[in-house]
Amino acid sequence: MANRLRDATSPYLLQHADNPVDWWEWGPEAFAEARRRGVPVLLSVGYAACHWCHVMAHESFEDEATAAYLNEHFVSIKVDREERPDVDAVYMDATTSMTGHGGWPMTCVLDHEGSPFFAGTYFPDRPRMGQPSFRQVLEALSDAWTTRPEEVQQVAGRLREHLGRGVALAAGTITAETLDAAAALLVSEHDAVRGGFGGAPKFPPSMVLEWLRRRGEDRALPHTLEAMARGGIYDQLAGGFARYSVDDAWVVPHFEKMLYDNAQLLGLYARWGGPLGTRIAEETAQFLVRELRTAEGGFASALDADSEGVEGRFYVWTPAELADVLGPDDGAWAASAFEVTEGGTFEHGSSVLQRLVEPDDPERFERVRAALLEARAARVRPARDDKVVAAWNGLAIAGLCDAALHDRRWVAPAVEAGELLWGVHVVDGRLRRVSRDGVVGTPAGVLEDHGCVASGFLALLQATGEAVWLERARHLLDDALERFRAPDGGFFDTAVDAEALVARPRDPSDNASPSGLSSIVHALVTAHAVTGEGRYRDAAEEALATVATLAERAPRFAGWSLAAAQTLVDGGPLEVAVVGPAGPDRDALEVAARALPGAVVLVADGPRSDVPLLEGRTPVQGRAAAYVCRGFVCERPVTEPEDIARSRPASSSATRSTP
Structure with a gap:
């Protein structure tokens, strides 16, 4: 019999709709029920592609006896962390404070006001390696709630006070010296x-690498990009990156594929360019459109790591399997080309495919690759989490637009995703976070949604070149400036009128995707470059001042803020207006302009009044011309691509526009 989750929009919640646990979705009704019954609240947080979430579900939430105990002694709430990042952030803070570490599935027990008095992550179904079973934990907590209520409330009170303090952000200034010191540390x-x-596990450091690209760093950047592209973390048959590598050599991934990783890496490799970067960008764009695109034109959140209940089964090969598909000669050649050994690099003698060197016979390689891809298509595919998350779709749009520099066909899917976000996710002028099957969910957009979608x-x-996208971006940015700003010039992750939790989350550090603060800063910087409105740049600089200490001490967790700061410290971003008749000359100017790190580039046939950066920009004697500007102060227009890089107006605060 299905529980209350049967009507959820989240695929993760729907995975639990047939559990014998009497789950509730997050909301006041669940807490009202806990008060009525006089029992605590058990909060379980995870996401659809989470391997250990599946394990705990099979071991405990599908077990009749465990479910019966939960139903009698708790009100149980299930939350999709990707749908409710605000709830996840608050209780992950509690979990790390209480245990010293975090992760998913996250398990918290709360009082009737939402204050936690216990927190942890995965618990096994029986005692294992010194860890108590989930049932033992439940029994101890129920006993404490019943027999030691004063102790429970003391713990809950202390945690509530800790969470209520929020993140203390020391104001500072990110200077060239700050950037140099952070880069040296990194x-x-x-x-x-x-x-x-660092060491294992290794996550793709997309935002940090873009910062290094803007600095012109020529060691860690190409080395890391090539190592990831040739390793097992990258799907050598179909394109796309797994979430992270469990080892330090990018060989064996945790096989789930997340939209946010692939969206960022798509853009990074496209901007890096060269033969390898262009190939990886092309294949990753193909992966996004082929495997993550939804019928409505958005992009699904993730592909699972498991198929047939086994992690990685869909992706790995043995030498015998290669020979079965390709025959003995091609099978042996493919084993060498893909680093597939008899001993294996993964479990049970299987190997994750790698491409450490370019093949000696490219035509044979492509024939073998196509045959293996066709054979793999007959395997049981990993499940897909097909909810559309606004922020991650914003990242995908930006990544596809970067890939369009090499192939214009990627613009069309980017536009369709943008239309979905505006037409479905913006309701009564406010951005919502998720949709599924074209139906918008109820969770409000958080700061990262506004920043990533605006970008x-x-x-x-x-x-x-369509001005409607500027209008839509400004709508989201103005809304964020009104409802998310903090008194110190930074930003909260939730709006001032959002649902009140035990704390208002505010985390400026980047994780696998940009923080809300760093994402909104990038959008503000770009908006200033297009419009000349000083209020956007002022807001960006004030927000960056709140993360100066983080940027200096922990640059690996501030890469996207550092990338924005690097552009501003260098006097940018450069604003480039390329105008003139369409054709090879204009195209060449555009390519040269987009090669400038962090540059904002607009292309048009001639002057435009609906986009400020294009106002008054005319061709030169009928020829396509590029205007390279800082703060709307421009050098003389140039008509030759090689002159673009040399045409860089000096930075001066006097050139700053004001509202």
Whole structure:
């Protein structure tokens, strides 16, 4: 018999709709029920592609006896962390405070006001390796709630006070010296042998690498990009990156594929360029459109790591399997080309495909690759989490627009995703976070949604030249400035009129995707470059001042803020208006302009009054011309691509426009 989750929009919640646990969705009704019954609230947070979430579900939430105990002694709430990042952020803070670590599934027990008095992550179905079973934990907590209520309330009170303090952000200034020191610290952590930073597990450091690209760093950046592209973290048959590598050499991934990773890496490799970067960008764009695109034109959140209940089964091969598909000769050649060994690099003698060197016979390689891809298509595919998350679709739009520099066909799917976000996710002028099957969900958009979607819309402005995307981006940015700003010039992650939780989350650090603060800063910087409105740049600089200490001490968690700060410290972003008749000359100017790190580039036939950066920009004697500007102060227009890089107006605060 289905529980209350049967009507949820989240695929993760729907995975639990047939559990014997009497689940509730997050909301006041669940807490009212807990008060009525006099029992605590059990909060379980996860996401659809989470391997250990599946394990705990099979072991405990599908178990009749465990479910019966939960139903009698708790009101149980299930939350999709991707749908409600605000709820996840608050209780992850509690979990790390209480245990010293976090992760998913996250398990918290709350009082009737939402204050936690217990927190943890995965619990096994029976005692294992010194860890109590989930049932033992439940029994101890129920006993404490019943027999020691004063102790429970003391713990809950202390945690509530801790959460209510919020994040203390020391104001400062990110200077050229700050950036140099942060870069030196980061490069000192570079793995000079295997690429990346630090040890295992290794996550794709997309935002940090873009910052290094803007600095012109020529060691860690290409080394890491090549290592990831050739390793097992990258799907060598179909394109797309897994979430992270469990080892320090990018060989064995945790096989789930997330939209936010692939969207960022798509853009990064496209901007990096060269033969390898262009190939990886092309294949990753193909992966996004082929495997994550929804019928409505958006992009699904993730592909699961498991198929047939086994992690990685869909992706790995043995030498015998290669020979079965390709025959003995091609099978042996493919095993060498893809680093597939008899001992294996994964479980049970299987290997994750790698491409450490370019093949000696490219035509044979492509024939073999196509045959393996066709054979793999017959395997049981991993499940897809097909909810559309606004922020991650904004990242995908921006990534596709970057890929369009090499192939214009990627603009069309980016536009369709943008239209979905505006037409479905914006309700009564307010941005909503998720939709599924074209139906918008109830969770309100958080700061990262406003920042990433606004950035995506501004990327569409640059890719299409259509002013409507500027209007839409400004709507979201103005809303964020009104409802998310903090008194110190930074930003909260939720709006002032959002649902009140035990704390108002505010985390400026980047994780696998940009923080709300860093994403909104990038959008504000671009909006200023297009419009000349000083209020946008002022807001960006004030927000960056609140993360100066984080940027200096932990640059790996501030890469996207550092990328924005690098552009501003260097006097940018450069604003480039390319105008003139369509054709090879204009195209060449556009390519040269977009090669400038962090530049904002607009292309038009002639002057436009609906986009401020294009006002008054005319061709030169009928020829396409590029106007390279800072703060709307421009050098003389140039008509030759090689002159663009040399045409950089000096930075001066006096050139700043004001509202």
